[in-house]
Amino acid sequence: MELKTVKIEKPEDTNVIIGQTHFIKTVEDIYEALASSVPGIKFGLGFCESSGECLVRVEGNDKKLKKLASKNALNIGAGHSFIIIIKDAFPINVLGTIKKVDEVCTVFCATANPVEVIVAETEQGRGILGVIDGSKPKGVEGENGIRWRKEFLRKIGYKL
Numbered sequence: 725m726e727l728k729t730v731k732i733e734k735p736e737d738t739n740v741i742i743g744q745t746h747f748i749k750t751v752e753d754i755y756e757a758l759a760s761s762v763p764g765i766k767f768g769l770g771f772c773e774s775s776g777e778c779l780v781r782v783e784g785n786d787k788k789l790k791k792l793a794s795k796n797a798l799n800i801g802a803g804h805s806f807i808i809i810i811k812d813a814f815p816i817n818v819l820g821t822i823k824k825v826d827e828v829c830t831v832f833c834a835t836a837n838p839v840e841v842i843v844a845e846t847e848q849g850r851g852i853l854g855v856i857d858g859s860k861p862k863g864v865e866g867e868n869g870i871r872w873r874k875e876f877l878r879k880i881g882y883k884l
Contacts, residue, residue, distance in 0.1 A: 725846050729856070730799050732807070732839040733792060739815050740839055741808040741822060742800075742855060743831040748773055748781065750806060750827040755783040757821045758808070765813040768793035774803025774849065786811065800841050802850040804829075816882075833857045 734740055751771045758767050768789030771781040780797045784790040789809045796807050810818070815834030822828060833839060837858030843850050865873065877883040 725844050727853075728843045728845060730796075730841045730843055732796050732841065733799075734796075734809055734839075735811075736836075737811060738789070739810045739813075739834065739836045740796075741810065741815055741819065741831060741834045742839070742841060742852070743806050743822070744802075744829045744852065745771070745804050745806055745825075745827045746829055747804075747827045750825065751781045751783050753825045753827060754806065754808065754822060757825055758810075758818055759785065761818045761821050762813040765818070766811040767813075768809045769806065770794045770797025771806045772797050772801060772803055778803075800843060800850070800852065802841075802843055802852045805852055 732740055748771070751769065754769055758765055766786040766789060768784035768786055768791065769782065770793035773779050773781055780794050782790050782794040784793060789811060793807050793809045796809070797805070800807065808822070819831065819834050823831060832852060833855045835857050840856040842853045842855065844853050874883070
């Protein structure tokens, strides 16, 4: 077995969701879930088919994001994995809906941070072991950090 890391390519103004699913129907079901969740959302979806032709299946409503999602999915190359690149919405707006898609088994991450995917490769194929999402902690928050966090969540409208 060989371990690899795959860096996800994405513009800074986008978010990414990476997960595992089990059926080619996922492509259309995730498309519908995203398109009906947030007005104006832009996204690209890449899905790694793991039997038959073993193609990266691609959907979305933004040509550039579709191309980027397909490139990242091909680089990951893990059967039944998917990657969604989102613009003009946030994972918090769609994550619950994505998790409710019948074919979705696992969500590894949903983030705007730089992401590396840890992939194991065997003679049979590839699988995602996990992700590295952003940077490691530099310490524990104190009073100023708590105050900043609470003010920030209210400033962006997620708390009263």
